[in-house]
Amino acid sequence: xxxxxxxxxxxxxxxxxxxxxxxxxxxxxxxxxxxxxxxxxxxxxxxxxxxxxxxxxxxxxxxxxxxxxxxxxxxxxxxxxxxxxxxxxxxxxxxxxxxxxxxxxxxxxxxxxxxxxxxxxxxxxxxxxxxxxxxxxxxxxxxxxxxxxxxxxxxxxxxxxxxxxxxxxxxxxxxxxxxxxxxxxxxxxxxxxxxxxxxxxxxxxxxxxxxxxxxxxxxxxxxxxxxxxxxxxxxxxxxxxxxxxxxxxxxxxxxxxxxxxxxxxxxxxxxxxxxxxxxxxxxxxxxxxxxxxxxxxxxxxxxxxxxxxxxxxxxxxxxxxxxxxxxxxxxxxxxxxxxxxxxxxxxxxxxxxxxxxxxxxxxxxxxxxxxxxxxxxxxxxxxxxxxxxxxxxxxxxxxxxxxxxxxxxxxxxxxxxxxxxx
Amino acid sequence: xxxxxxxxxxxxxxxxxxxxxxxxxxxxxxxxxxxxxxxxxxxxxxxxxxxxxxxxxxxxxxxxxxxxxxxxxxxxxxxxxxxxxxxxxxxxxxxxxxxxxxxxxxxxxxxxxxxxxxxxxxxxxxxxxxxxxxxxxxxxxxxxxxxxxxxxxxxxxxxxxxxxxxxxxxxxxxxxxxxxxxxxxxxxxxxxxxxxxxxxxxxxxxxxxxxxxxxxxxxxxxxxxxxxxxxxxxxxxxxxxxxxxxxxxxxxxxxxxxxxxxxxxxxxxxxxxxxxxxxxxxxxxxxxxxxxxxxxxxxxxxxxxxxxxxxxxxxxxxxxxxxxxxxxxxxxxxxxxxxxxxxxxxxxxxxxxxxxxxxxxxxxxxxxxxxxxxxxxxxxxxxxxxxxxxxxxxxxxxxxxxxxxxxxxxxxxxxxxxxxxxxxxxxxxxxxxxxxxxxxxxxxx
Numbered sequence: 001x002x003x004x005x006x007x008x009x010x011x012x013x014x015x016x017x018x019x020x021x022x023x024x025x026x027x028x029x030x031x032x033x034x035x036x037x038x039x040x041x042x043x044x045x046x047x048x049x050x051x052x053x054x055x056x057x058x059x060x061x062x063x064x065x066x067x068x069x070x071x072x073x074x075x076x077x078x079x080x081x082x083x084x085x086x087x088x089x090x091x092x093x094x095x096x097x098x099x100x101x102x103x104x105x106x107x108x109x110x111x112x113x114x115x116x117x118x119x120x121x122x123x124x125x126x127x128x129x130x131x132x133x134x135x136x137x138x139x140x141x142x143x144x145x146x147x148x149x150x151x152x153x154x155x156x157x158x159x160x161x162x163x164x165x166x167x168x169x170x171x172x173x174x175x176x177x178x179x180x181x182x183x184x185x186x187x188x189x190x191x192x193x194x195x196x197x198x199x200x201x202x203x204x205x206x207x208x209x210x211x212x213x214x215x216x217x218x219x220x221x222x223x224x225x226x227x228x229x230x231x232x233x234x235x236x237x238x239x240x241x242x243x244x245x246x247x248x249x250x251x252x253x254x255x256x257x258x259x260x261x262x263x264x265x266x267x268x269x270x271x272x273x274x275x276x277x278x279x280x281x282x283x284x285x286x287x288x289x290x291x292x293x294x295x296x297x298x299x300x301x302x303x304x305x306x307x308x309x310x311x312x313x314x315x316x317x318x319x320x321x322x323x324x325x326x327x328x329x330x331x332x333x334x335x336x337x338x339x340x341x342x343x344x345x346x347x348x349x350x351x352x353x354x355x356x357x358x359x360x361x362x363x364x365x366x367x368x369x370x371x372x373x374x375x376x377x378x379x380x381x382x383x384x385x386x387x388x389x390x391x392x393x394x395x396x397x398x399x400x401x402x403x404x405x406x407x408x409x410x411x412x413x414x415x416x417x418x419x420x421x422x
Numbered sequence: 423x424x425x426x427x428x429x430x431x432x433x434x435x436x437x438x439x440x441x442x443x444x445x446x447x448x449x450x451x452x453x454x455x456x457x458x459x460x461x462x463x464x465x466x467x468x469x470x471x472x473x474x475x476x477x478x479x480x481x482x483x484x485x486x487x488x489x490x491x492x493x494x495x496x497x498x499x500x501x502x503x504x505x506x507x508x509x510x511x512x513x514x515x516x517x518x519x520x521x522x523x524x525x526x527x528x529x530x531x532x533x534x535x536x537x538x539x540x541x542x543x544x545x546x547x548x549x550x551x552x553x554x555x556x557x558x559x560x561x562x563x564x565x566x567x568x569x570x571x572x573x574x575x576x577x578x579x580x581x582x583x584x585x586x587x588x589x590x591x592x593x594x595x596x597x598x599x600x601x602x603x604x605x606x607x608x609x610x611x612x613x614x615x616x617x618x619x620x621x622x623x624x625x626x627x628x629x630x631x632x633x634x635x636x637x638x639x640x641x642x643x644x645x646x647x648x649x650x651x652x653x654x655x656x657x658x659x660x661x662x663x664x665x666x667x668x669x670x671x672x673x674x675x676x677x678x679x680x681x682x683x684x685x686x687x688x689x690x691x692x693x694x695x696x697x698x699x700x701x702x703x704x705x706x707x708x709x710x711x712x713x714x715x716x717x718x719x720x721x722x723x724x725x726x727x728x729x730x731x732x733x734x735x736x737x738x739x740x741x742x743x744x745x746x747x748x749x750x751x752x753x754x755x756x757x758x759x760x761x762x763x764x765x766x767x768x769x770x771x772x773x774x775x776x777x778x779x780x781x782x783x784x785x786x787x788x789x790x791x792x793x794x795x796x797x798x799x800x801x802x803x804x805x806x807x808x809x810x811x812x813x814x815x816x817x818x819x820x821x822x823x824x825x826x827x828x829x830x831x832x833x834x835x836x837x838x839x840x841x842x843x844x845x846x847x848x849x850x851x852x853x854x855x856x857x858x859x860x861x862x863x864x865x866x867x
Contacts, residue, residue, distance in 0.1 A: 065457030065485070344521040347463030368466035368519040390460050391525065 002303035003310050004296055006040060006100075006277050008254055009169035009194050011127045013040030013100040013277070015296050016267065016311055020258055020279035021045050021104035021130060021173075024289075026078050028088035032095065037289035038296065041100025043279060044089055046077035046132045047117065048106040048144070053079050059206040059216030061232060070232030071282045072206045074217060074224055076138040077106050082120070090124040102128040102171065106135065109143050111161040118165045128168050131159065131193070133184070134175035134200025136227045146200070149175035152187035159191035171256060174198040174240075176233075181240045185250040196244060197256035197279065199237045201227025230282040234260030238273055245274025245319045262291075264298030271311065272318035329406045334381040334397040336360070336374045342394035345369040349385035349395060357384050376400075423763070423795040425669055427689040429714030435685040438712035442604040442738070443508065445537055449487065452538045456485040459530050462521055467532060470519035472853045473500035477516055481535055493543035494550045496536055501575045502568050504540035505597050505614050506849050507533045508606050511701065513734045515849070544617050553623050554581035559866050562587065562645040564632050567595020568848045569651030569839025571618050572855025573862075578623035580863055585645070586624060589631035593619075595653055596840070597848055599678045602705035604712070608681050638813050642834060647862045650815075650822065650830070650837040651855060654803040654845050660697065664755030669762030673698070673706040673800035680709055691796025693717045695765050696744075697752050700730040703800035704739050710798065711742045718744040719792060723751040723770050723783040753789060755797055765792045803845050810841075828854075828861040836862055 006016040018041040019025050019034055026045035034042060053075055061070035078085055093101050103126045107113040121129065132139075133149030140147040148154050155172070162170055172188040174181045176199040185196055203225045208215045215223040237259020244250045257275025261267055262283035270278045283291055308314045338349065338361075350372050353361045360378035364371040374385075386395040407417075430438070446452040459481040467477040476495050483492035496503035512518065512533045520529030543550070559582050563570045566588035574584040592598050593615035597606065619626065630636055632652065641648045657672040659665065669691065679688045694715045696707040699722035711718045720739060722729060725748045729736065740746065749770040756764040769788040772781040807820030816823045816831040821844045828836045838854030840846065 065453055344524040345462075345466060346460050346521045347465070348460065351463035363464075365464075368469040370464055 002300055002308060004300060006311055008277050011100045011169060014098060015040040016277035017292060017295050018043055018100060018277060018279045019284060020281040022281040024281060024284050028092055031092045034289045035096040035099050038292045039289060043130050044103040046104040046106045047082060047085055048077050049108055050081060051076040051079050054219050056217045056219060061206050068230055068286050070228055071230035072204050072226035072228045074137050074226045086120055086124050089126060093125045101126050102130050104130045104132050106132040106139060106144050114161045115165040122167055128171060129166060130171040130173050130197060131162060132173055134173050136177050136201055136203045137225060146175040146177050149184055150178050152183045155184050156187040156191040159188045159193050163192040169194040171195040171197050173200055175200045176202050176236060176240055180243060182243050182247050182250065185244050189249055189253055195254045196250065197258055199240050199259045201229045202233055204228035229260065231260045231262050234266060238269060241270060241275060242273050242322050245316060264295050267295060267299060268302060271315045274316045274319050276315055326409045328408060330409060330412050331402045331405060331407050333402050334399045335376050335379045336385050337396050337398050338372055338374055339394050342391050344391055346390060348388045352384050352388045357382055423692045425689045425691045425796055428686045439603050439685060443534060445541065452535060453485055455531050456481050456535060466519035466521060467516040470515050472849045475499040477532055480539060484535055484539060489539055489542055490548055492539040493548060496540060497550055500852050501572050501618050502848060502852050503536055504544055505606060507537035507540055509601050510847060510849050511732045513732050544613055551579055551621055553578055553621050556583060557581040560645045561647045561649060561862055562641040563649045563651060565595060565651035565653055566593035566626055567651055567653050567839065568597060568851035569855040572852040573649050573651060573858045574624045575618055575621060576856050576859030577862060578621050584624045586626040587630040587636055588626060588628050591628045593626060600674050600702060602709055603681050633809050633812060646866050648835045649858050649862060650841055651839045652806060653840040654805050657799040658802045658804050660752055660799055662752055662754055664757060667755050667757040667762045668760050669795055670755055670797045673702050673798050676706055676798055685713060688713060690715045693794045694796040694798060695792055695794045696720045696798045696800055698800035701735060704731050704735045706798045706800050707739050707744045708742045711744055720744055720746045721750045721752060721767060722748055725749060728780040762795055762797055765794045765797055767792060805844060828858045
């Protein structure tokens, strides 16, 4: 049986699942419940100057009957007194010494505040620090959170302050509210951060109430931009993660992956694209801490099936598969094939191709069931039909290379080869 | 053994005749099912509906909470969409064609979703159709059943002034008179008729029977066109000795009494035989059982493979405890003092296929006898052959013959529904009414 043991900067945890810095990790009660359920570690909700929260705080995007495909919050950092937080952190560490206890920090914007805060947190016995340079609401107006992460120079300065004082590993959490996370990532790595984590939430409006005409979440007739997370943001998180995993400088430090991790499959994807472990929040907020069982079990079974004994055996394995468009092989071609035995005649492949793609599916009318077949010569291999098909493995993409040798766009142009003619 | 009424307590009647397909409690429940719909293109469900309701569209509209749009989608194709959601044998129509069946998964509960939308529309009395200004043209419609109402509604929308002549004192036809009480209530039928008529431009004259109170010649003279949606009559005679004995009843009257007179007033035997295996036979047998009959036996001259009812309907009868005897035809009803005591039956076997394509039953000569005190006739219904002959309308054994334009052999006289097809589903009659309206509009203008 594979080992799920995770070692992140020497911070050990029985599995690679940490609860992200958020409401689930803001007090001892929740954290102990999480540890009892089996979570590998937590990043304690951000400590700093005490704040005051508002009501309401969350809103969500539902999709086709599924709740919380995307989730958004306007909650600030911890609103509990610092000394209580510190006391509870120490108690949790004592009760569960084998779990990772990382504490998220967002001090006021001066060196002294950071140094004082770090000292107090280190006294609890915490294993690491995570710098919150990503919170996109509330704190930014005060020059903190995302306001730091969006400016590589400020971020660099703060990390330098931190590294002067810190005796335990420091993880810098990056904001996705930038066109690229790499400049800030490089900047903080240069400043000495021991690791990176990403992504924080994305600024968003989840929707507008069609009766009151006020956007969500509602606070006395008004709303503000909130931080978006949950399954909907996973693809964006994976993209940002990949850019960090591919950059020559940022790839030298470990990364904790965050952004819509809901299942063991999501976790594997984050790790294949370079994350050493993952942090989870929305899925736990939707279902509770019990989801840790399948997160571990599914990962374990997958590793056994694939023959991976440790997490390091597969971390980063897919990073090099993401390349530049110019390097793609133009001679590669595949064509859709509909398995008539599996087809349930819903016609979704047909209408998608006919209305919005390449008119590559032939329809033979029947009563009540039509027959759909691919017109091989017209199919550009776009995958659309396969993506809309509701039946697993009914539509497959079959390889039909145009020519055996690899040729990319640059070479194609050089040789003056023909362009598309349809 | 005796035929008696008032066999059960009030509570037992209530339980036995409760809605067999309860509706969704709320939109959340409806959306759970609506969201399962794949929104098929050129959808098999739509193609399997005689009125071609755009099923994926109305279900999608439920999932987007556009219930009014959903109602308009349904009623645009089928003005009796509310009633059809309760009485259609959907297992052989839309739901039977749902692509989920091909995955061996439960089909989308289309009827239940349709009921959800249409009940709200009726409750809110949404006026979804606007009648065009009156054209001054007048059409007479005979029969306020599904065909007649559907035809009248379609014509009224186009500004035609319609007058419906109905021989009973209520509209709805077989929907009102011939369907089990646990499927539709008399109140619902009345509400549905009123909802359809609320478009305006349709005047219904009740207790007006063609050939008695009104004549075809008169209607042809006073109106620009005539539509006959007269349906079919009473249950087919068995043409066997003893048919006149007390205790031999017609399924349609039996069903009607249950709905019109109240459960406790309708008498039922201890041991009841039901002849036939169509939807009406099932409705009669199950309701006899639910009224308190101790034993109900259904007789059918062919086998399960040929039965006209669906498997779902058969299951209702069997779950109600009705016995089924296949390959059996009634031969003679015997009685004492004028009252039924026995039913002599012939054992049948299957021979060559007949005109219906089904193997025809052949008498083996063997007989057996059932002790019964009541016999319900439900072996199909007879067209109004005499009436139609009198009107000199071309027909086939009483079923009116029409051409491709719904026209009879008499100019300006159109027909559709059970009177033409001999007795099909409500939804078929609704479509026939639509077709008739279209043909009449072409004829008038």
